[in-house]
Amino acid sequence: MSRVQTSEGTAEGNSDTAPDNAHTDTAYDVSVSNSNGQIVLHPEILLYESLIKNLAADGYQMCVDLCGVDYYKNLTRKLPNGVKAERFELVINFLDLLGKRRIRVRVQLPEDDPKVPSISMIYPGAEAMEREASDMFGFVFEGHPDPTPILLPEGWVGHPLRKDFSMGRIPVQFKAVEGR
Template sequence: MASEISSQTVLFVTVDEYLEVATAARNDGFDQLVDLTAVDYLSYPGARIRPADVKPERFEVVVQLINHTSRERLGLRVQVPADEPIAPSLFDLWPGCENLEREVFDMFGIEFAEHPDMSRILMPEDWIGHPLRKDFAVGDVPVQFSEASAPR
């Protein structure tokens, strides 16, 4: 399903369609993946712009592509279910997305199948949980900054 958002074409795809649509975009000249991130809509289920016939899921992977020849931008928005947060990796199409996919995995817990190194990139390897999920408990552990000045 295509939509026009902020004068940019955005394709809303399912996880099953994701790799096929991304491959078609690459073959159509979208030679640069500019950004890949995710959104957790757990606390804001109705707060997204999407066509009415797109079934919303808790997570959405958001990809921005550029075609330098035509100077067009293309957005891909992929609905990822919470009970199986796995999407295909785009590494074979755009190797530069390796760290972006790892960051989404680390922060949101969305895995990318066939990724060459699906490991944490920002948090320690022994960290439990995914800090950008809306259900991640924050504020439970006090953090002391060594450069902080003493309270007056």
């Protein structure tokens, strides 16, 4: 059954983004939702670190992916009850190699202070991914062992994947080469 929307049928699309009352379940003491058949946890920032520790203890051995999302002004997206939409989201995918299961964590980060604890002490593999999210969105990972730019050159101003960093309008920032 196809759910493709035509350009005429956008009214239906808007109702999709309203909060769904059916999702009030919790798992690991945080709100949980089902996104296209995948389990998603929605912790508050304060509960984030303890949730990650719980997941690690529960057999999710690998932090597969960590990235940021900028929803900008799209604050009406579908979230479980009690989760307040913020501009930024930090999205982390975990994998349990023995149990063959996946789980996703989405943390809401406010625009004025996108700060979370680093999880690279629990998952060393998250180190590079946190550096990337920090480059691209300006997230601050507290306690990160190596908070240097990874994909951008040192001293780059701005965070390219933010929606207000427009394409093609910003001059390329060259580094001065001394002695030339």
